[in-house]
Amino acid sequence: MMRVAVAGAAGYIGGELLRLLIAHPEVEVVGAISSRFPGKRVDGVHPNLRASTDLLFCSVDEVAECDVVFLALPHRAAMTQIEHWIQRAKLVVDLTGDFRLNDTKTFARYYGSEHQAPHLLDSFVPGLPELHRERLRGADLISVPGCMATAGVLALHPLVAHDLIDTEAGVQLDARTGSSGSGSTAGPANLHAERSGAMRVFAPTSHRHEAEISQHLGLSAAMTATGVEAVRGVQTIAHSTLRPGVGKLDLRRAFRQQYAEEPFVRVVAHQRGIFRYPDPKILLGSNYCDVGYALDEETGRLTSIGALDNLVKGGAGNAVQCLNIRMGWPETFGLTFPGLHPL
Template sequence: MVDVAVVGGAGYIGGELLRMLIPHPDVTVVAATSDRLAGRRVDGNHPTLRGHTDLTYAPHDRLPDCDVLLLAAPGAAMSDAVRARVNAGAVLIDIGPELRLADPATYRRYYGGEHPSPELAAVAVPGLPELHRAALTKADTIAVPGCMATAAILALQPLAAAGLIGPDVLVDGRIGSSGSGSQAGEVNQHAERAGVLRVFAPSGHRHEAEIAQATGLSVRMGATGVDAVRGAQVLCRVTPADGLTELDIRTAYRARYADEPFVRVIAQRRGNYRLPEPKILLGTNYCDVGFSFDAAHGELVLIAALDNLGKGGAGNAVQCLNVRMGLPERRGLEFLGLHPI
C-alpha cells in the first residue's frame, strides 16, 4: 500500500483527491490537512465522503510519514513540514502553480513576484503522463499543469510536434466557477456569478506560459468564466501548414493518443456532442480533443475539454501517482461520467 497525505484537503481540489484516493485499492490516506478546519471531520465539508472515512483534518505543520505528498494548497511546497517529509524521501506532487514554470523571469512576469522555489521547479517533472510518462516513473518532484493549460497542451502538442501548424497560437479558454477555488470570495458568490460570461483575462492569462513551455509555440491566451460549476474548454486558433488535410490532422491525433487511456479524439460531423464538451466529462479523468478545419479559408481551430477538477487537477495528479508508484494507470480513475446530466 502507498501511504498518501493530502495537503490542503479542505478545498475543491483537495476534496476531489480524497474522493478518488479513499476508495483507491492501493492507497491509504494517512492525513488530510487544513489549518482552518483542523480537528473537524473531512466529510463535514466533503459530504460525498460520508460513510467512507473517519478522517479528521490535521494542521498543515503536522504531517505524518508518508510515501507521497499531494499538495492542493497554494505555496505548500515551500512549507517546513512539506520540506521535512520530502527530505525523508516522500514523492512530491504539487497541483499548485509554484513549480509549473522553470524560468524565474517567466514566473516573475506572470505572477508578479520572485519565484518561490526555483530549485524545486528546475527539477520538477511536468505532471502530464501523455508527454512525460517515462520521466514520471522516476520523478521525486512532479508539477501538475493548470487545467486549461492541460487541455490546450493536449490539443496542440501532436500537431506542433509533427510540424503541421504554424508557431503562433491564440487560445480562448472557458472555465467554471470551481476553477477559482473554494475561498474565491465575493466575485464567485452565486448572485454575482450566475448568468454571467465574465471575461476575467482578456489577454495574458497565466496558463499561456505553461502552454508555450510545453509546446514550443508562441502563445497568447484569454479566458472567460462561464455559468457552470465544473468544466473547462479551450479553442486554439492556429495556422495550418501548406497542403494540410483533415486526414493529416486525424492521423496525427490518432497516432499520438491511440494508446492513451484518458485522451479521446472527438471530431464528428453530426450529433449533440460532435466536438469536445465539458458537460459529459464531469467527474472523469478524460480530456477530449478535436478540431474544426476550413481548408478553403485556411482556418484551423483545435478544441479540448475536461473537468477542471478531474483531468485538469486532482485526476491528473492521481494518474501521476499511479505512474510514479508503478500502479495500474487507470486505478481510482475509472468513472466514465454521466449522461444526461
C-alpha cells in the same frame, strides 16, 4: 498500502484528491491536512464523502511522514513549504502553479512575485503523462499543470508533434471555465447571484496558463479566459494555421496516432450527433480530456479544442494518474468513472 497525505485537503482540489484516493485500491490516506479545519470531520466540508470516510482534518504537524504528499495549496504556498515536504515524503506531487514554469523570469511576470525555490525548478517533472510518461516513471517531484493549460496542450500537442501548424505565428487560445476553478473561498465575485449565468472575461489577455502552453509546446501562446455558467468544466479552444500542404488526412492521422494508446484522451470530432466536439458537460467527475479539431479548408485556419473536468483531469485525477505511472500500477487505478449523461 502506500501512505498518502493531502495538504490543502479542505479545498476543492483537495476534496477531489480525497474522493479519488479513498477509493484507490493501493493507497491509504494518512493525513488530510487543513489549517482552517483541524480536528473537524472531512465529510463536514466534503459532504459527498459522508459514509465513505470518518477521516478528520489534521494540522501539518500531525503528519510525521508519508510515502506521498499532494500539495493542493494556494499558489506560492508550495514553494515555501517544499523543503519541509521533501524531507517527509518520498514523492511530492504539487498541484499549485509554483513549479510549472521552469524559468524564474517568466514565473515573476505571470505570478507577480519572485520564486522562492528556483534551485528546484529543474527537478520537477511535469505531470503530463501524454507528454512526459517516461520521465514520470522515475520522478520524485511532480508538478501538475494548470487545468486550462492541460486542455490547451492536449488540443495542440498532435499538431506540434507532427509539425502541422505554423508555430511561428503564435497560437491564440480562448479558455472557458466553471466557478470551482476559483476555489472554495467566498468573496463578492463568486457570490452565486453575481457569478450565475455570467460570461465573465476575467483574463482578457495573458492568462497565466498561456506561459505553460508556450513552454510545453515551444511556441508563443496567447490566452484569454472567461468564466461561464458551470461549476466544473474547462474548455480551451486553440486557433492556429496549417502549414502549406497539410490536409485533413494529416490531421486525422496525427490525432489518432498521438492518442491511440492514451487511456484518458479521446478524439472527438464528429459530423453528427449532439456532442460533436469536446464538451466538459459529459466529462464531469471523469479523468478524460476530450480533444477535437475542425478545419476551415478555404483558409487553412484550424480550431482545435480540449475539454476536461478542471478538478479531475485538470487537477486531482491527473495527479493520481501520475502517481499510478510513478508506482508502476495500472494507469487507470481509481480513475474509471466514465462521466454522466445527461447531467
